[in-house]
Each structure stands twice: as structure tokens, then as C-alpha cells.
Amino acid sequence: EVVLVESGGGLVQPGGSLRLSCEASGFKFEDYAMHWVRQVPGKGLEWVAGISWHSRDEGYADSVTGRFTISRDNAVNSLFLQMNSLTTEDTALYYCARDTRDYYDSSGPFDYWGQGTLVTVSS
Amino acid sequence: DIQMTQSPAYLSASVGDSITITCRASQSVSIFLNWYQQKPGKAPKLLIYEASSLFTGVPSRFNGSGSGTEFTLTITRLQPEDFATYYCQQSYDIWTFGQGTRVEI
Numbered sequence: 001e002v003v004l005v006e007s008g009g010g011l012v013q014p015g016g017s018l019r020l021s022c023e024a025s026g027f028k029f030e031d032y033a034m035h036w037v038r039q040v041p042g043k044g045l046e047w048v049a050g051i052s053w054h055s056r057d058e059g060y061a062d063s064v065t066g067r068f069t070i071s072r073d074n075a076v077n078s079l080f081l082q083m084n085s086l087t088t089e090d091t092a093l094y095y096c097a098r099d100t101r102d103y104y105d106s107s108g109p110f111d112y113w114g115q116g117t118l119v120t121v122s123s
Numbered sequence: 124d125i126q127m128t129q130s131p132a133y134l135s136a137s138v139g140d141s142i143t144i145t146c147r148a149s150q151s152v153s154i155f156l157n158w159y160q161q162k163p164g165k166a167p168k169l170l171i172y173e174a175s176s177l178f179t180g181v182p183s184r185f186n187g188s189g190s191g192t193e194f195t196l197t198i199t200r201l202q203p204e205d206f207a208t209y210y211c212q213q214s215y216d217i218w219t220f221g222q223g224t225r226v227e228i
Contacts, residue, residue: 035218044210044220044221044222044223045159045167045210045212045220045223046220047217047218047219047220050218059217061217062124095166095167100172105217107155107214107215108214109157109169109172109173109212109214110157110159110167110169110212110218111169111172111178112169113166113167113168114166115165115166116166
């Protein structure tokens with residue numbers, strides 16, 4: 001069974017930093033591209049960042065470029081999102097999601113999602 | 124960025140009904156259009172990928188069609204568990220989602 005478990009969310013002040021983690025199990029993690037998607041409670045979904053299986057290709061939404069960094073460690077089946085210079089507009093539930101393909105920019109849909117970790121940016 | 128527009132935003136239906144949700148892209152996305160179902164407090168679940176392919180385990184009452192800029196998700200014989208919010212997503216150029224269609228009883 002594919003399982004994705006996010007952690008690391010919490011309350012942070014504007015301008016602060018947070019690092020999210022996503023632990024994967026039930027599949028061969030190194031074979032898949034991975035993504036972060038966020039959702040403001042009660043609102044729609046926004047793709048945040050994606051990374052290829054080998055970590056050499058990654059991409060970001062314009063809204064987070066230069067502030068967020070996606071990474072992965074295939075040895076421990078984990079995906080990460082380093083978030084810096086946070087603003088109130090980054091407040092959302094952050095989901096980790098598996099791509100159906102190995103390269104993040106190969107037009108794959110997201111076939112499995114974690115339950116999300118809540119990030120609240122507030123003073 | 125490619126903009127995705129879903130209609131309607133809300134839809135009221137009854138068990139046993141058939142419903143159709145439309146998703147329009149601001150430019151062609153070929154067949155790279157996916158549909159997700161989300162229930163309150165839960166993560167989205169993939170229903171349909173590449174416009175018309177049913178994801179593993181999804182009941183056959185869900186049907187997707189379209190190409191280019193116009194797509195539809197049809198659910199026949201609505202079941203109680205189908206009342207949820209549905210999102211389209213283009214995966215042709217990065218990924219963008221529609222604003223969602225809430226299907227209510």
C-alpha cells in the first residue's frame with residue numbers, strides 16, 4: 001500500500017522558515033517524481049514544486065520561486081520542502097503527492113497523496 | 124500559465140442522477156487533463172487521467188472525455204459517496220487546477 005506521511009508544519013512568523021518532510025512507503029520511492037501541492041483551507045489546489053527521481057530536475061510555481069527549495073533523499077524514502085521568507089499568503093495545508101512518472105516535467109498526474117501538514121504564517 | 128475554468132461551481136443532485144462537470148483550458152492541453160475527487164478533511168484522489176483513462180479502482184460510473192481545451196467529467200447513477208468536490212488539473216505545462224465543483228445533495 002502506498003503511504004505518504006507529511007510532517008513539519010506549524011505556526012511561524014512572517015519572514016520565518018520551515019522545513020516540511022514527507023516519508024514514503026509501500027513503493028519504490030526512487031522510481032517516481034514527487035511534488036508538493038498546497039491548499040488554503042476551504043479553497044482550491046495549487047501546485048508548489050516538483051522534483052525528478054534523481055533530484056537533477058526540479059521546478060517551482062512562480063509564487064514560491066526563490067523562497068522554497070524541494071529536495072529528496074532516496075536512501076530514506078523522503079521528500080522535503082524548505083520554505084524561507086514565509087508570508088501570510090503561504091498559509092495552507094501542504095500535501096506531498098506522487099507523480100505517475102519519473103521525471104517531474106513529464107506531464108504525469110498525481111496518483112497518491114498524503115494527508116497534508118498545516119502551515120500557518122502569522123504574527 | 125494555463126488557466127483552468129470549471130463549471131458549474133456548485134451542483135445539487137440526488138442519488139441515482141447523472142451529472143456532468145465541464146473544465147475549460149485557456150489554451151490547448153492536448154489530452155493532459157486529470158480529474159480528482161476530494162472529500163472534506165481528506166486528500167484529493169485521482170479519478171481520471173489523460174482525459175479519459177480511469178485510474179485503478181475507480182468505478183466505471185465515472186467517465187471523462189475531451190481534448191484540446193474542453194473536457195467533461197460525467198458521473199452516472201450518483202452514489203452517496205460521490206458527493207464531494209471535483210477538480211480538474213492540466214499536466215501539459217506545469218500543473219494548474221480548476222477552482223473546483225462542489226457536488227451536493
